[in-house]
Amino acid sequence: MNPESSRDLPPSAFEPAKPESRDVTIWAAETASGPAPLSARASRYLPYGLVGAGLLVCGMAFANFATAPSLTDGVDEISAIDARQMGLALNLDPTGSRARDAAISKDVGALKAEITRLRRALDQSKNNQASLSKAAAGQAAASLDEVRALKAEIASLTKTLEETRAAAASKIDALASKVDQSKDDQARLAELRDRLDKMEKASAEKTASAEKVAKADPETTGSISRPAASERVVRNWVVRDVYDGVALLEGRGGDQIEVERGARAPGAGRVRSIQRRNGEWVVVTDSGVILPR
Numbered sequence: 001m002n003p004e005s006s007r008d009l010p011p012s013a014f015e016p017a018k019p020e021s022r023d024v025t026i027w028a029a030e031t032a033s034g035p036a037p038l039s040a041r042a043s044r045y046l047p048y049g050l051v052g053a054g055l056l057v058c059g060m061a062f063a064n065f066a067t068a069p070s071l072t073d074g075v076d077e078i079s080a081i082d083a084r085q086m087g088l089a090l091n092l093d094p095t096g097s098r099a100r101d102a103a104i105s106k107d108v109g110a111l112k113a114e115i116t117r118l119r120r121a122l123d124q125s126k127n128n129q130a131s132l133s134k135a136a137a138g139q140a141a142a143s144l145d146e147v148r149a150l151k152a153e154i155a156s157l158t159k160t161l162e163e164t165r166a167a168a169a170s171k172i173d174a175l176a177s178k179v180d181q182s183k184d185d186q187a188r189l190a191e192l193r194d195r196l197d198k199m200e201k202a203s204a205e206k207t208a209s210a211e212k213v214a215k216a217d218p219e220t221t222g223s224i225s226r227p228a229a230s231e232r233v234v235r236n237w238v239v240r241d242v243y244d245g246v247a248l249l250e251g252r253g254g255d256q257i258e259v260e261r262g263a264r265a266p267g268a269g270r271v272r273s274i275q276r277r278n279g280e281w282v283v284v285t286d287s288g289v290i291l292p293r
Contacts, residue, residue, distance in 0.1 A: 192241060192243055192248075195243050195244075196241055196242075196243055199242075199243060231284075231288055231289045232287065232288030232289070233288055233289055233290075233291060234267070234268045234285060234287050234288045234289065234290045236251060236252060236266075236267045236268065237249045237250065237251055237265060237267070237268055237283075237290045238250055238290065238291065238292060238293040239280075239281050239282060239283055239290055239291065239292040239293070240256065240292075240293065241281075242274055242276075242281040245260055245261065245274065246258050246259070246260050247259050247260070247271070247274050247281065247283045247290075249265060249283065249290060250293075259271050259283065260274070261273055261274060265283075265285060265290070267287070268285040268286070268287045268288070268290060269285045269286030269287045270285060270286050271283055271284070271285050272284045272285060272286065280292045
């Protein structure tokens with residue numbers, strides 16, 4: 001019998017089997033005459049007692065050897081049953097190694113589960129970090145595009161502002177030139193008026209001398225007194241002034257032009273001559289006569 005297996009068995013397994021009682025009732029002839037003395041009865045039953053004791057010892061030995069294989073075979077079955085329900089926890093694991101192994105296995109399983117959880121959390125964190133990095137990269141690219149667009153817009157606005165400044169400066173210069181030219185024109189106009197006054201005085205003097213000559217010679221005066229009645233009057237222009245053989249004409253819209261003999265006036269044709277009639281200047285063209293205002 002295995003000693004390790006015998007430690008796992010309950011104490012009741014080692015109790016000797018009780019053989020069936022083999023006491024034999026012997027009737028003697030003396031019973032009929034009455035009970036024998038105690039010593040006589042003991043000496044008479046002693047052999048039977050020795051035989052019964054020997055048989056009892058033999059039975060115990062036989063039971064021990066007979067039940068050993070079955071008890072050894074039943075250890076594995078008993079170990080599979082819950083030790084708490086059988087009440088054999090201390091007998092099945094007297095050193096506590098199985099309980100320690102079970103506790104260690106439980107702790108190892110818990111550690112594995114925790115490691116798995118941490119690994120999943122780490123993977124999730126990596127995925128989240130990758131997503132955040134991707135989103136941050138996208139936002140950075142969008143911000144960079146916006147910055148580039150703003151820079152381009154600022155450059156365009158700067159260029160437009162410079163062009164506007166240049167155009168404004170050129171317009172200011174042109175306006176200043178026009179103002180200067182207007183001043184020059186005013187000075188020239190004043191000069192022309194002075195010359196016109198002088199010419200009118202000179203013309204008045206010539207007219208006075210011509211009248212004197214006309215009185216002295218009536219035939220000559222009659223030949224130059226009036227223009228032909230068939231001349232047509234040009235209404236689009238009027239004569240404003242005449243100086244140095246140049247006539248200053250003014251249109252209906254206020255436009256002014258200078259013409260001389262041989263030049264062309266819009267709407268009036270070629271200028272044939274510039275004449276003074278009855279103290280007023282007239283311009284003779286192909287379309288007719290332009291009269292003073």
